[in-house]
Amino acid sequence: MKQILFFMVAFLSWATAMAQTSRHVVLISIDGLRPEFYLDPSWPAPHLRQLKEQGAYARQVVGVFPTVTYPSHTSIVTGLPPGRHGVYYNAPFQAPKGHWYWEDSAIKTPTLWTAARKAGIRSGAVMWPVTVGAPIDYNFPVRRADGDEKTDQLSVTRPFITPAGLLDQMAAATGTALTAGDFKYAEIDHTIGRMAAFIFRQYQPGLLAVHFIRADHEQHEHGRDAPEVKQAVAAIDSMIGLLLHSIRETGREGQTTVIVTGDHGFVNATRSFSPNVLLKKNDLITGEDWTARFYTVGGSAYLHTKKPGDLAAMQRVTQLLRALPEDQQQLFRIVTKKELEAIGANPEVVLALAMKKGVVANNAIEGPLVRKKKLSGAHGYYPDFNEIYTGFIASGQGIRSGTSVAQLSMLDVAPMVCRLLGIPSLTGEAKELPPIFSKD
Numbered sequence: 390m391k392q393i394l395f396f397m398v399a400f401l402s403w404a405t406a407m408a409q410t411s412r413h414v415v416l417i418s419i420d421g422l423r424p425e426f427y428l429d430p431s432w433p434a435p436h437l438r439q440l441k442e443q444g445a446y447a448r449q450v451v452g453v454f455p456t457v458t459y460p461s462h463t464s465i466v467t468g469l470p471p472g473r474h475g476v477y478y479n480a481p482f483q484a485p486k487g488h489w490y491w492e493d494s495a496i497k498t499p500t501l502w503t504a505a506r507k508a509g510i511r512s513g514a515v516m517w518p519v520t521v522g523a524p525i526d527y528n529f530p531v532r533r534a535d536g537d538e539k540t541d542q543l544s545v546t547r548p549f550i551t552p553a554g555l556l557d558q559m560a561a562a563t564g565t566a567l568t569a570g571d572f573k574y575a576e577i578d579h580t581i582g583r584m585a586a587f588i589f590r591q592y593q594p595g596l597l598a599v600h601f602i603r604a605d606h607e608q609h610e611h612g613r614d615a616p617e618v619k620q621a622v623a624a625i626d627s628m629i630g631l632l633l634h635s636i637r638e639t640g641r642e643g644q645t646t647v648i649v650t651g652d653h654g655f656v657n658a659t660r661s662f663s664p665n666v667l668l669k670k671n672d673l674i675t676g677e678d679w680t681a682r683f684y685t686v687g688g689s690a691y692l693h694t695k696k697p698g699d700l701a702a703m704q705r706v707t708q709l710l711r712a713l714p715e716d717q718q719q720l721f722r723i724v725t726k727k728e729l730e731a732i733g734a735n736p737e738v739v740l741a742l743a744m745k746k747g748v749v750a751n752n753a754i755e756g757p758l759v760r761k762k763k764l765s766g767a768h769g770y771y772p773d774f775n776e777i778y779t780g781f782i783a784s785g786q787g788i789r790s791g792t793s794v795a796q797l798s799m800l801d802v803a804p805m806v807c808r809l810l811g812i813p814s815l816t817g818e819a820k821e822l823p824p825i826f827s828k829d
C-alpha cells in the first residue's frame with residue numbers, strides 16, 4: 390500500500406510538474422540576503438516588501454554546508470547539496486590562487502539551464518556563479534583573472550559572454566556602452582540590474598537568473614548592520630524595481646513569477662582560529678609536505694588528507710583538537726565524517742570544524758592559534774542558527790498571495806522553478822513542495 394501511495398504521489402507531482410504555470414521565472418539572488426531585509430521595515434527595501442506582501446515568503450531559508458557563495462548558488466540551480474553537485478567551496482582545494490569554480494563543467498548534475506534548454510525554454514543569467522560555458526542563451530557570467538583581482542572584470546569576462554554580441558546589442562538598445570568602471574563595487578549592482586532589465590526587455594527568456602553582489606561585500610567589510618550595508622540593500626532594491634518595470638513594459642507581468650532568494654546570512658566575527666598552526670606544530674604539515682591540512686572558508690574548516698580517506702590522520706587531528714585548552718575547544722564544534730555525509734558536504738573531507746558565532750577559521754600555518762581581529766562579517770558556518778539563514782520571496786504567476794512559511798530549504802528552490810516552468814524534476818525524484826502555489 391505504501392508503495393502504491395508513493396507511486397501515486399510521484400505520478401501526481403510529475404503530472405503537475407508537466408503543466409507550465411509561468412511563462413517566465415525571474416530568479417534573483419541577493420548575495421548575503423538576510424530575512425530582516427524584507428521582514429524589518431527599518432531596512433530600505435520597498436520593492437522586496439511589496440513582492441513579499443503580494444506573494445509568498447519564508448521567514449528563513451536553511452542553506453548548505455559550507456554557507457558560501459559558489460556552492461550555495463549551485464545548490465539553488467541544482468536542488469542538491471555540494472557533495473552531490475561537485476562545487477564544494479568557492480575555489481577548488483589547492484587550485485592556483487584566484488582560480489575559483491568558474492566553469493559550468495565543474496557541476497556534475499543537471500542544472501536549471503540544462504533542463505530549460507532540453508525543454509526548449511530560453512534562459513538568461515547575469516553574474517550567476519559557475520556559469521562560464523553553461524548552456525544559457527543570454528549569459529554574462531563571472532570570470533575574474535586568476536591571481537589578479539585588479540584586472541577589470543569586463544575585459545576578463547568578455548570572451549565568455551553569450552551571445553558574443555550581447556553587450557553590443559545592449560549598447561545599441563540603451564545608447565550607452567558598458568565600461569570597466571561599471572564593474573567597480575560602487576557601480577556593480579547598478580550594472581547588473583541594467584543588464585538584467587535589458588535581457589528581459591529584449592529577449593523575454595523563460596528563465597532569467599540574476600545575482601546582486603554588493604550587500605555581501607559591505608557586510609564582509611563592515612559587519613551586519615553598518616550604514617554601507619543599508620546603502621547596498623537600497624541600491625539592489627531599486628535595481629529590482631528597474632527589472633520589475635522592464636517586465637511590465639513587455640506586457641508579460643501576468644505570465645511571470647519573480648523569486649528573490651539568497652545564498653547565506655552573515656555573522657559578525659571578532660576572533661580568528663588557525664587550525665593549521667596546530668597541525669604544523671605536530672608535524673602533520675612540514676614545509677611543502679603534509680599529511681593532513683585544513684581548508685578554511687570563514688565559518689568552517691575542512692580537513693583534507695594527502696592519502697584519500699586517511700582515517701589515522703583524522704583520528705590524530707581529533708586527538709589534538711580534543712587536547713586543546715577548554716577555552717579554545719569552545720571556539721568550534723567537530724563535524725564528523727558521518728554528519729558531513731548526511732548534510733552533503735565535500736566527500737573527500739574526513740572531518741570539519743563548524744566555528745562558533747563570532748569566530749572565523751583561517752588558513753595560516755604560522756603565528757598564534759587564536760587571534761583577536763577587527764570586527765567584520767563572515768559566513769561559511771554550519772547552517773543551523775538564525776544569523777546564517779538566508780531568505781525567500783516569490784510573487785506573481787502561480788504563487789498564492791498572502792502565504793508565508795516558517796522555513797524553507799535552499800534545495801527547494803530548483804524544484805519550485807521546475808514546477809512553475811513545467812519541466813521535469815532535475816534529480817528525477819518527486820519532492821513535496823512548500824504550500825505557496827495557487828490552485829489554478
Ligand SMILES: [Zn+2]
Pocket residue numbers: 420421457458459605652653
Ligand atoms: Zn555569498
